[in-house]
Amino acid sequence: MTPLFLTFEGPEGAGKSTQVQRLTSRLAALGRPHLVTREPGGTGLGARVRGVLLDPALDIDPLPEFLLYSASRAQLVREVIRPALGRGEVVVCDRYADSSRAYQGAGRGLDASFLEAVTREATGGLAPDLTVLLDLDPAAGLARAASRGQPDRLERADLAFHARVRKGFLALAAREPGRFLVLDATRDPGALEETVWAAVGERLGA
Numbered sequence: 001m002t003p004l005f006l007t008f009e010g011p012e013g014a015g016k017s018t019q020v021q022r023l024t025s026r027l028a029a030l031g032r033p034h035l036v037t038r039e040p041g042g043t044g045l046g047a048r049v050r051g052v053l054l055d056p057a058l059d060i061d062p063l064p065e066f067l068l069y070s071a072s073r074a075q076l077v078r079e080v081i082r083p084a085l086g087r088g089e090v091v092v093c094d095r096y097a098d099s100s101r102a103y104q105g106a107g108r109g110l111d112a113s114f115l116e117a118v119t120r121e122a123t124g125g126l127a128p129d130l131t132v133l134l135d136l137d138p139a140a141g142l143a144r145a146a147s148r149g150q151p152d153r154l155e156r157a158d159l160a161f162h163a164r165v166r167k168g169f170l171a172l173a174a175r176e177p178g179r180f181l182v183l184d185a186t187r188d189p190g191a192l193e194e195t196v197w198a199a200v201g202e203r204l205g206a
């Protein structure tokens with residue numbers, strides 16, 4: 001079976017996890033071997049690093065922030081994603097390198113070529129076959145996220161930061177229209193699920 005690497009991206013509160021779950025149910029119904037994971041996290045190391053990255057009590061500078069996300073990513077690619085793709089599975093990842101490009105690049109202002117160089121090492125050059133970008137106004141997203149509980153370290157960043165992140169995501173999608181599927185996150189979850197499934201189905205058949 002042909003492996004497929006799918007990622008979901010977008011701001012806080014865009015409904016990524018809902019869509020990841022819905023896609024997973026569809027893959028399961030089809031009997032297609034698949035693996036679901038997320039960033040930061042997905043490994044023992046990633047889970048620890050995630051705790052550090054989201055801790056609202058910590059002040060973390062943009063460079064170490066990016067390096068920590070990259071550390072989690074490097075471990076996840078080696079320990080989980082590559083092996084699953086090697087077995088021919090469909091890998092669905094909730095956030096991946098585009099989040100670093102948007103949050104640490106566009107949002108925090110880290111140099112893009114430095115970011116790409118580290119990302120190349122961390123991922124071994126592994127890029128998704130399809131990236132679903134759930135686009136949403138940052139104010140609406142933060143409100144949705146806030147209704148779920150205490151804001152984490154990133155959710156506490158100001159609206160201007162989150163606006164740069166959104167623009168960053170959209171710029172990435174414009175640069176690689178073949179890889180990105182950009183969807184309006186305010187649409188009905190069922191309708192979004194259908195659109196995602198159509199795009200995934202196309203690639204599964206290929």
Ligand code: TYD
Binds near residue numbers: 013095100154155
């Ligand atoms: P998470 O709770 O997974 O957020 P969400 O449910 O919105 O996906 O927390 C991940 C946070 O880390 C989120 O605010 C985005 C941020 N992030 C980065 O800043 N850079 C990255 O490379 C990644 C993967 C995530």
